[in-house]
Structure formats: C-alpha cells, structure tokens
Amino acid sequence: MVNPEIQGKRYPRTPRYLVGREKVREFAKAVMAGHESLDLDYARSNGYSDLVVPPTFPVVIQEQSLQVVLADPEAKIDFSRVVHGDQRFVYERPIVAGDELTSELEVASVKSLGGNHMVTFETKIFDANDSLVCTAISTLVVRGE
Amino acid sequence: MPRFEELEVGQQVAASEYKFSRDSLVRYAGASGDFNTIHYRDDIAQAVGLPGVLAHGMLTMGVSVQPVVSWLGDAGKVLDYGVRFTKPVVVPPYGYALVKVSATVAQLDAENRKARLDLTTSFEENNVLGKAQVWVQL
Numbered sequence: 001m002v003n004p005e006i007q008g009k010r011y012p013r014t015p016r017y018l019v020g021r022e023k024v025r026e027f028a029k030a031v032m033a034g035h036e037s038l039d040l041d042y043a044r045s046n047g048y049s050d051l052v053v054p055p056t057f058p059v060v061i062q063e064q065s066l067q068v069v070l071a072d073p074e075a076k077i078d079f080s081r082v083v084h085g086d087q088r089f090v091y092e093r094p095i096v097a098g099d100e101l102t103s104e105l106e107v108a109s110v111k112s113l114g115g116n117h118m119v120t121f122e123t124k125i126f127d128a129n130d131s132l133v134c135t136a137i138s139t140l141v142v143r144g145e
Numbered sequence: 146m147p148r149f150e151e152l153e154v155g156q157q158v159a160a161s162e163y164k165f166s167r168d169s170l171v172r173y174a175g176a177s178g179d180f181n182t183i184h185y186r187d188d189i190a191q192a193v194g195l196p197g198v199l200a201h202g203m204l205t206m207g208v209s210v211q212p213v214v215s216w217l218g219d220a221g222k223v224l225d226y227g228v229r230f231t232k233p234v235v236v237p238p239y240g241y242a243l244v245k246v247s248a249t250v251a252q253l254d255a256e257n258r259k260a261r262l263d264l265t266t267s268f269e270e271n272n273v274l275g276k277a278q279v280w281v282q283l
Contacts, residue, residue: 023176030176031207032163034215046219055214055223055279056207063178079181080193084202086276088227094220137227143193 001142002117003076007110011072013102014064016128021097023060024051031056043096050097058089062123062136065105069121075107077119077142085118085139092132100128108137115144146218149258149283152250158262159212160247165200165236173204187238200234200242205273209246209266213279216248222282224259229275234268244268251278258283 021040028037033054035042043051070079095101108120123136147158170184179201182189190198206228214220236242245267252261264277 027176030169030173031204031211032169033211033220036214036218036220046221048221052219052221054207054220055210055226056203059177059179059203059207080183080189082181084230086227086229087203087206088225090225091223096221 001076001078001081001144002110002119003074004110004112006069006072006075006107006119008107009074010104010106011065011068013104014061014068016100016102017061017064019053019057019095019097019099019101021051024053024057024097027057027060028054048094048096053095053097055089055091056087057095058125058134058136059087061101061103061125062105062121062138065103065123066121066138069105069107077140081143083141083143085141087139088137090135090137092134095133099133101125101133103136117142117144147216147283149253149255149260152253152260152283154250154253156250158248158250159216160245161212163208163244163246164241165204165234165244166241167198167236167238169204169241170198170200170236173201173207177201177203179203196233197235197237200236202230202233205230205234205244205266206277208244209264209274209277210279212246213248213262213264213281217281223279224282225280226278228264228277230273231275232268232271232273234273242268244273248279
C-alpha cells in the first residue's frame with residue numbers, strides 16, 4: 001500500500017509557481033470567500049500590495065509536491081484509496097498575488113494502523129528570496145483492501 | 146477589525162451556513178488541482194466503498210475558516226490553521242449538503258495579541274472536523 005522506506009525521503013523542489021491575481025479569485029470563489037479575497041482596492045486599503053490568498057490556498061503549492069510523491073514508483077501510493085486525515089498551515093507571513101513560490105516536501109512519517117497506512121508530509125513553501133513563508137503539514141490515510 | 150480587548154474566552158464571534166453541491170466540488174477541483182475522482186464520480190466512490198461522492202476535505206476546511214476571515218476583514222491575519230477530517234460530507238447528485246460553521250474564542254494571548262478560535266463545522270448534525278483551530282493576529 002505504502003512503502004514504509006520512504007519515511008524521511010525528501011523530494012526535489014517544485015518549479016516556481018507565480019501566484020496569479022485571477023487564480024486567487026478563482027480559489028476564493030471555490031471556498032466561498034467574501035470580498036476580502038476578491039477586492040483589490042480593499043486589499044490595498046489593508047496595506048497589501050495585492051490580493052491576499054485565502055488561508056488554505058497553499059494547498060495548491062502543496063499539491064504540486066504531492067503529485068511528485070504520488071507518481072514516485074518507490075512510494076507505491078494508490079491515489080484512488082487515499083483519504084485526507086488532517087491538514088495544517090503555519091504561516092510566516094501572508095501570501096499575496098505576485099509571490100513566486102516553490103515547495104520542498106519531506107515524508108515526515110509512515111505509520112500502519114488497523115490495515116490502513118498513514119503518511120505525514122511536511123511541505124515547506126519558500127518565496128523568490130528563499131524565505132520560508134508557510135509550512136503545510138498533511139496526513140493522508142491510504143485505506144487497506 | 147475586531148478589538149483584542151473586547152474578546153472573551155467562550156464568546157462566539159462568527160457563524161455561517163454553506164451549500165455544497167456537485168457544482169461546488171467541480172469548481173473546487175478545478176481551483177485547487179485536486180482531481181481525485183471520489184469527489185465527482187459516483188461509480189468510483191461506490192467502487193472504493195464510500196457512502197457516495199464526498200466533498201474534498203480541503204473544501205470543507207477552506208470554507209470553514211471563511212466566517213473568521215470575514216470577521217477579521219483580512220485573510221492575512223490568520224497565522225496558523227489546522228483541522229482533522231473526522232467525518233465526510235456526502236454531496237448528493239441533486240440538491241446540496243448544508244454545512245454549518247461557527248467560531249468561538251478558545252484562548253487569548255494578550256502579550257502577543259493573538260487569539261485561538263475553535264471552529265465547529267457540522268453536516269446533518271455531525272461534526273465533520275475535529276480539532277479545528279485557527280490562531281489569528283489582532
């Protein structure tokens with residue numbers, strides 16, 4: 001189901017992702033956000049250079065790293081049996097449209113529990129200056145047969 | 146922007162209701178890039194033993210924090226947000242699943258002017274998120 005040997009494995013950084021203003025709006029509408037995430041003048045009046053992303057937006061960056069793991073033949077993860085267990089985002093600073101982000105994923109742990117596997121990923125997200133902006137921590141449950 | 150001094154532990158600061166339809170799931174799949182088929186295909190959801198098509202946990206998580214963001218008036222004041230996915234939101238092919246969210250002050254850090262809000266997100270009277278905690282800067 002999951003190869004326990006991937007614990008501790010670190011995957012290469014994902015290509016730079018430019019946070020686009022309209023992508024922020026698209027994501028904001030999908031999570032039913034209000035004008036705080038849609039209105040550029042409002043964001044500027046709050047002191048930001050551009051739209052601030054909704055708090056869970058870094059999942060888009062995390063997803064890029066996860067795709068690398070799910071496609072890794074060594075990891076042996078069956079995507080169709082994956083259920084999300086938990087998720088957390090720890091921010092160092094707000095992410096705004098115009099940021100260029102990359103992510104680096106490490107497999108923090110692989111555990112077995114009652115026929116299921118639980119894999120925890122820690123994805124560090126960096127800006128163009130190589131400063132950490134957010135850490136996304138995610139546990140996937142891979143359900144047994 | 147709410148004032149830190151006016152907050153009290155136990156106080157409810159925001160509440161809202163959201164309708165999750167299949168359209169919501171397709172829209173979220175596109176916006177997030179998560180195209181796991183259990184979120185929009187009945188046949189595949191059934192084949193892997195699920196009760197039906199499920200909302201993305203990340204959609205539920207993303208929506209649940211929105212009442213807090215509106216209350217703050219600024220998504221940039223969210224410092225830390227974590228949840229556990231305890232029960233799925235099953236979204237029917239027609240109509241919608243009604244998801245209810247409320248946010249309550251759980252902890253105050255006067256020195257740093259930070260507050261922890263705990264979210265309750267329910268669907269059909271069940272809590273669908275566990276340990277849903279948001280730290281915000283005021």
